[in-house]
Amino acid sequence: MKFLALLMMSGVLVTSAWACDRPSLGDYDWVGCIEDGVSISYQGIKHGLVDVAGDMLIAPEYRKIHRLGKDEFGVSNGEKWGAIDRQGRVILPMEYDHLLPHDDSYYEIIKDGKHGMMHHGQMIIQPKYGSLSDVNGLIVAMERRAEGRYGNYGLIDHHDRVMLPFEYDRIFGFGEYFVVGKGDWVQLLDSNFQVVDQFEDVDRSYHDYLPVKRGGRWGAIDKSKKQIIPFMYDEILMGDEGLFPVERDGRWGVVDTHNQIVADFDYDFIFGFNDDVAVVKKDDRYGYINTDGELVMQFNHSLRHGFYHGLAEVVVYDRDANGDEMALYGVTDKSGKLIVPPRYHGISIPYFDAIKGISIEINKKHGMLDRSGEPMIDVLYDEPFFFHQGRAEVSKNGRGFYIDEQGRQVGGSWLIHEKACRHIQVGQQFEVAIFLGLVIPMEVMSVDAESRKVMVKELLEDKDFEMKCEDIPDSM
Template identity: 20%
Template sequence: MFSKLIKIIQLLKSLFNFSGNSSAPAIVYDARYPFAYADEFSEGLATIEKDGKCGFIDQSGTIVIACEFDDAEYFNEGLAPVRQGKYWGHIDQTGKVVTPLIYDEADFLMDGLAFVMQQGQYGCVDKTGTLVVPCQFDDALSFDEGRAPVAKEGQYSYLDKSGKLLKDYQFEDAEYFSEGRALVQQNRLYGYVDLNINLVIPCQFIAAEPFQDGVAAVKKDGLWGVIDKQGKLLLPYRYQVPLSFVEGLAGIQEGSLQEANSQVQQQRLINTSNSKNDTKGKWGYINKSGRLVIPYQFEQVSIFSEGLAGVQLQGKAGYINSTGKVVIPYQFDEGRPFKEGLAAVIVDGQTGFINPAGALVIPPQSYYADDFTEGMALVMNEQDQFGYINTRGEFLRFQETEKVGH
């Protein structure tokens, strides 16, 4: 999320102010970009910063939770982490404090529970803000698919939503669940557990990725392959980089495949020498059988999203469908994946949005824009000031009058 990066940049700017002027002039804000910081909308509300304090607006541009927090994150499952002074807690969508602001850290609510930290130890609060799992873990990650990795004395296991430890601590590392599998480490090798924390794919890989689109990239002997959820090797260990499948296809660069034998290499060289177009370093797409279904031809590729993928040829970006047919001609300097039916495109340094037919529904303007979320896109001008546009490209009008719920 680009706003998180900007937040870090703004903090660094404040820390390294070499001007020596302690009384800098007040910042003047464009009415279209009224916020010093803002985040994307989530559950109908968005975090914004005014006059050094954080609050929340709704999609009418009205402040519905007053700007009185020193930091605030987005809402998830009805609660948002907020900080006043040194301490964190949670508020609900009326601005009422639900989890007392007494914790050193507070995570998002996931699967009805949120991790909090006191004195270096993690526990869980529920949606009422009640501490239901005492602070006792040295490390913890958020719940996903009803399970959360937790650690004590350098060893990991998993909690369920009742706070029960499902297995003894036995892993050197443990990750979130994705598609019913979680990546774990033993003896410096990686494998996968199921939701019962049974090691269904033994720890045997020197590196591995989470499951996505039903498969996972795994590495042995310096090369990557692809497995299914049972651990069956679908694509052999011959790829120099991990493959990331989305909507059944993965981008692959010519030359990233280590051929199995010299005869195959020789035939590939013959095919290349007979070709009118040099494909060295070009990109294409393979399917889960390892077949190159969209030939090497592109200078850059992106993931498929909503049936289309942004690709670049001769310095210009366009979009193809899953058969490789160009459905939106090469005309942009950059094209991002589709989200909520729109994709951001860059033309002469300005950002606009197109629909799947390629029509420019929001003309390019001199702002940086995030992808659309809940019908709104976060935008930022050259002065690092933030605003929002809707799917018609209209700026959200900030209402100076607060309509706070507490």
């Protein structure tokens, strides 16, 4: 700790605009936040690792690096993923499709569509499942059948021992209980897998409460299995703030955890609470109510979603040059003020407040506004993007690169589609099967990896035409 304090006083550590400590930039194009004494570095188009003083631990040699645990990192060459420790020693060879962190240094490995799991450098579950997810100290696994199709869910421990057989349509956790479903019934199991209750259906949208259905009607229970809302509603939607939008006889209102009415059944629809408000619809008009059920604003625009950190997306409908209907998106605050007028073909407000931008789209190109609606990043890029630790990965004209929050390129650039074209060589021959079993021999004449275009010659009739890299087989 004294060493860290001295580094901070001497200016080696930098507190960034992204609310984290980073080593000084030194010769690198970018360095990430320090976690567990290590920061990810970036130079050119490659990543490595540095310590808190900015001294190199692992030279920049990987296309990507992400954290898997305190001492383990996923690394990629742009095609496949492997794992190393902070000394650069190989834990997993670079032959996996992806590596996904779980809790407590567990991480998921994916190979050929099959999922397994590692822990502290040891493979505890071989890649053989369709999916894996954590629940109450155990793992929900989906079976992957021999023919490649996905099957039912079961429950396994971290030694791949089956705790519940693979016979369920769904399994998830609620408090200390396991919720398992099969066909037209859902059971609540205790930690010993004993049935403590059974329902016709459940909605897992809530965290602290579980909407359940019995006798064709919906109610809700809490984590102690206590019934807080009786089985009396036609529908219950996802909510927050301990409030439930509910439907009764075709009309929508809001009740609390004691089934007391907070908003009268006066609406055509209620979209659910978020950020202390809920969007409501009545007579084809939209507004929102607060947690006291009060209608606090009518909108002239349709809301696309609810509010996140004081902002919500709005949409209006117009006609394009051909007379076809098109949607235009903007952003409003809770006072009804348009922060962003509805003039964009797409817009997205991030759920997390730490992500400061608003993603915008015009004619299939993407850029960013700040949260006050002012331009932040020009509308230039091929895909939506958000910033993490002060940089974002973007693509433009077939090339990928990173930018900082001022839109400046960070480091070098790479071909987005180089993987698809890498196996193709001029002179390579292959065959294309068409109708009635006819096979046409082809030969590659030229390859443009940047545009993904391949000129090929049809050898039977000596005709040239264009194909895409991904349509060319690896070999005969």
